[in-house]
Amino acid sequence: MEQLEKKIIFSGIQPSGCITLGNYLGAIKNWVALQDDYRCLYSVVDMHAITVRQDPKQLRQRCLEFLCLLLACGLDPDKNLLFFQSHVPTHAELAWVLNCFTYMGELGRMTQFKDKSAKHADNINVGLFTYPALMAADILLYQADLVPVGGDQKQHVELTRDIAVRFNSLFGETFKVPEPYIPKVGARIMSLAEPTKKMSKSDDNPKAYISLLDDFNVIAKKIKSAVTDSDGRVCRGEGKEGIDNLLNIYSVTSGESIASLEARFEGRGYGEFKAEVAQAVVECIRPIRRRFDDYMNDKAYIESVYKKGAETALKISQRTLDKVHKKLGYVARAK
Ligand code: ATP
Numbered sequence: 001m002e003q004l005e006k007k008i009i010f011s012g013i014q015p016s017g018c019i020t021l022g023n024y025l026g027a028i029k030n031w032v033a034l035q036d037d038y039r040c041l042y043s044v045v046d047m048h049a050i051t052v053r054q055d056p057k058q059l060r061q062r063c064l065e066f067l068c069l070l071l072a073c074g075l076d077p078d079k080n081l082l083f084f085q086s087h088v089p090t091h092a093e094l095a096w097v098l099n100c101f102t103y104m105g106e107l108g109r110m111t112q113f114k115d116k117s118a119k120h121a122d123n124i125n126v127g128l129f130t131y132p133a134l135m136a137a138d139i140l141l142y143q144a145d146l147v148p149v150g151g152d153q154k155q156h157v158e159l160t161r162d163i164a165v166r167f168n169s170l171f172g173e174t175f176k177v178p179e180p181y182i183p184k185v186g187a188r189i190m191s192l193a194e195p196t197k198k199m200s201k202s203d204d205n206p207k208a209y210i211s212l213l214d215d216f217n218v219i220a221k222k223i224k225s226a227v228t229d230s231d232g233r234v235c236r237g238e239g240k241e242g243i244d245n246l247l248n249i250y251s252v253t254s255g256e257s258i259a260s261l262e263a264r265f266e267g268r269g270y271g272e273f274k275a276e277v278a279q280a281v282v283e284c285i286r287p288i289r290r291r292f293d294d295y296m297n298d299k300a301y302i303e304s305v306y307k308k309g310a311e312t313a314l315k316i317s318q319r320t321l322d323k324v325h326k327k328l329g330y331v332a333r334a335k
C-alpha cells in the first residue's frame, strides 16, 4: 500500500528552570500522543536559553536533564528526532538571514519580549529582542506543517508565518507556512500561588509550580498550600480559579471527568480534595521519575540519542538553508 507522506511537526523547549507539571500536561504529553502519526522533531533550545543569564554548569546539567525527561515522558527516539539546538549550526545561520526580513516593530510587539525585558531590566540584550527570528528559523528549516505549543507561544508562530510568507513572496516558494497546534485541554495549567497566572518554570516562587523532579512529599505540601477560596465547595465557578485549576490537574492526571469529580466531592472539604489531587499527581509522575533516573545513569545511550538527532537534523535543515542561500544570491560553495 502506498504510504501517505506524514506531516512534519517541530517544537522546542527552553532548558530554563525545571520542567513543570504545566509543561508536561500542556506540551510534552501531547507530543507523545503525536509520535505515531507525524514526523516529529523536538529540540532543547539552549541557544534561546542564553537570552537570559545562565550559569554554565547548571545550564549543561539542565540540558541533559531535559533530554532525559523528554525520553522518560515517553518520547521514543526511534520515532522522534531529539537534539540540542546548538549542535545544529543551520539554526544560527538561517536566524541571521531571517533577522534581515523581520521588522523592529514586529519584534517590539511580542508579549514574551515585553514580559522578559520587564523582568530582566538590567539585561535587555539584542538576543532577547531577536529571539522570535531564531524560533522562526527552528521551524522553517524543517518545513514544519504544525508547531504544537501552549497558548503563550501563538504570537511567535504567527510571526513565523508572516516571515515565511514575506520571504516566499520575494523569492518564490521556499518555506512551508506552518500552523500553531494548541491543545484544547490542559493547554493552560495555572500557578498554584496565583491561579490567574500560568504555571511557569522560571517563577521566582517555587511554591507556584510543581517540578517533575520535586520530592513527592514536597509536591503534596505545595498542593496543600495551593491558593483556593473561602467558599468551601469543590466545583467550578466565579472567583474559584484555584479550585478550577486543581480540578483540571486532577482530571488530566487521573482521566476522571471534571463533572464526576465535582459529584464525588460534594459535601467534602478542600483538605480531602487536595490530598487526592496530590496522590493523583504523584502517581502520574512516579513512573516518569523512575525512567528519568535510569536515563540519567546511562550516559552512553543519551549521547547516542543526541548525536543521531543532531546528525539527521543537520542533513534535513541543510537542504532548506542551501535553497535559501541560492535564492538570496550567494555564490555557491566550490565543491
Ligand atoms: P519560562 O517560564 O522559562 O518562559 P515556560 O514554563 O513557559 O518557561 P517553555 O519552555 O517556554 O516553558 O515552554 C515549553 C512548552 O510548555 C511550550 O509549548 C509552552 O507553551 C508550554 N507551557 C508552558 N507553561 C505551560 C502551562 N502553564 N500550561 C500549559 N502549557 C504550558
Ligand code: LTN
Binding pocket: 010, 011, 012, 013, 014, 045, 048, 134, 135, 138, 139, 147, 148, 149, 153, 156
Ligand atoms: N519560544 C518557545 C520555545 C521555542 C520553540 C521553538 C517552540 C524555541 N523555538 C520552535 C516551538 C517551535 C518557548 O518559549 N516556549
